Amino acid sequence: MNRFEGKVAVITGAGSGIGRALAVDLAAKGAKLALSDIDTEGLAGTAREAEALGATVRADRLDVAEREAVLAYADDVMAHFGAVHQVYNNAGVAYNGDLERSEFKDIERIMDIDFWGVVNGTKAFLPHVIASGDGHIVNISSVFGLIAVPGQNAYNAAKFAVRGFTEAVRQEMLVAKHPVKVTCVHPGGIKTAVARNAAVAEGQNAQSFAEFFDKHMALHTPEMAAETIIKAVAKGRARVVVGWDAKALDVLSRVIGPGYQRLIAIAVSRFFPWAK
Secondary structure (H helix, E strand, O other): OOOOOOOEEEEOOOOOHHHHHHHHHHHHOOOEEEEEEOOHHHHHHHHHHHHHOOOOEEEEEOOOOOHHHHHHHHHHHHHHHOOOOEEEEOOOOOEEOOHHHOOHHHHHHHHHHHHHHHHHHHHHHHHHHHHHOOEEEEEEOOHHHOOOOOOOHHHHHHHHHHHHHHHHHHHHHHHHOOOEEEEEEEEOOEOOOOOOOOEEOOOOOHHHHHHHHHHHHOOEOHHHHHHHHHHHHHHOOOEEEEOHHHHHHHHHHHHHHHHHHHHHHHHHHHHOHHHO
16 A cells, blocks of 8 residues: 555755655655745755646745754645645755864854754745644654764754654554654765765865765665665654664664764764864
C-alpha cells in the first residue's frame, strides 16, 4: 500500500539537498506538497521538478527561525489543502568553530534555525497532523546528534537537542494515543551545499572547511538519503541513521562509550586541517 498517495506533506528547506530529494520522491509517490525555503530560486526549481511529476505544489519563502511566520504558515497550508498529514522539518544550517573563537551570536543563530526551527515546525503543525488521523512528524537531526565533534559544539548542541525533543514527542504521542508517528533522522555525510554555505568562526577558512567536507565526508547522495527516510516513514520507525559512516560512528559510541571522544579528538587534530 502506498502510504503517501494523496497525503499532504510539508517540507522545510526544500530548495536543495535532502529537502529537494524528499520533495521529488514524495511527488513521484503521489503526495501533495507544501514546500518552503529562504532560497526562493532553489525552491522554485524544486517546485518545477515536483510539478513535472504531477504533484500539486504550494511553495513559500519561510524562515523557520521566525516563530510567528511559521505559525501563520501552518494555518495557511491547512487552509489551502484542508489537511496536513506529514511534516518534514529539514531546514538547517552549519557552523564550524571552537567555542574560544565563537561569538554568542554564532551559537544562537545555529540554535534558532537548527533547533528552534524544528520546534516551531513541530508545534505549529502538530494540531493539524493529529487532526489528520494518520500523521507523521519527521525531524532531521544529524550524525552529530549521536556523537560530538571538535569545532561543532553549536551544531552538536542543536542536533542533540533535536534528538531529545523528537524522542520525547514520539513518547507523548504514544501516551496520548494520538494517531501520529514521530521519526528522528540522523544523516551522515550527504552531498549537499550545507558545508559550502556554512559560517565559520573568525580566523578559520570557510573554503578549506567546505572543500574538505565535499571531498572526504560527503559520501552519499541526497536521493539516497531521501529514499532511506521515506522507507523509514512508511515503516513508522522511531529512528533512522542514514549512511554507513553514520552507522559506524553510532556503533563506535555505543561500544566504547565516552571513550569515543578521545579517539575523535585525536583523529580531528591529525587529519582535519580546517579544525586547526
